[in-house]
Amino acid sequence: MTSICIITGSTLGGAEYVADHINNVLTEQGFEVELYNQATLADIEGKSNLLVITSTHGAGELPENIQPLFKDLAHSTADFSSMKFGVIGLGSTDYDTFCNAVNIVEETLKAKEATQICESLRIDVVNNFDHDATAEEWLPSFIENL
Numbered sequence: 001m002t003s004i005c006i007i008t009g010s011t012l013g014g015a016e017y018v019a020d021h022i023n024n025v026l027t028e029q030g031f032e033v034e035l036y037n038q039a040t041l042a043d044i045e046g047k048s049n050l051l052v053i054t055s056t057h058g059a060g061e062l063p064e065n066i067q068p069l070f071k072d073l074a075h076s077t078a079d080f081s082s083m084k085f086g087v088i089g090l091g092s093t094d095y096d097t098f099c100n101a102v103n104i105v106e107e108t109l110k111a112k113e114a115t116q117i118c119e120s121l122r123i124d125v126v127n128n129f130d131h132d133a134t135a136e137e138w139l140p141s142f143i144e145n146l
């Protein structure tokens with residue numbers, strides 16, 4: 001059974017709702033899913049498949065709940081070269097820094113030699129009112145490369 005680790009970055013819960021939905025969809029499809037809303041480095045170390053679902057806050061920053069993990073990750077000497085990852089972002093095009101957290105996640109994981117297996121999804125919450133459906137439509141692009 002293929003395992004997928006989902007982690008969320010969220011301030012107001014929007015990204016967590018999307019993660020809950022994707023967790024249900026993946027579980028129904030027979031994947032073994034672990035979901036962390038307050039992930040630590042230990043939670044993701046050694047994982048083969050990582051799905052990051054995060055909003056952007058501040059001025060193009062990661063939400064506070066996921067910042068410590070990415071700081072630790074940037075300084076980690078652990079081997080992430082066998083990790084595959086995908087990213088779903090929630091953000092608003094009212095900001096110049098639309099979905100910049102996605103860029104931070106991509107850059108940090110790539111710097112650790114993890115492999116991005118599909119184009120990231122960037123959901124614009126100003127124009128998109130069904131985040132769950134949009135994430136579900138994107139999901140095959142992630143799954144087919146696991």
Ligand SMILES: Cc1cc2nc3c(=O)[nH]c(=O)nc-3n(C[C@H](O)[C@H](O)[C@H](O)COP(=O)(O)O)c2cc1C
Pocket residue numbers: 009010011012013014015016054055056057058059060061063090091092093095097098099100125
């Ligand atoms: C104070 C504040 C700052 C934000 N900054 C950004 C930003 O820099 N870029 C962006 O794309 N969206 C930004 N957003 C929009 C949020 O990412 C968006 O509302 C998202 O749906 C929040 O999801 P969450 O509930 O999981 O945190 C900001 C929202 C707030 C309230």
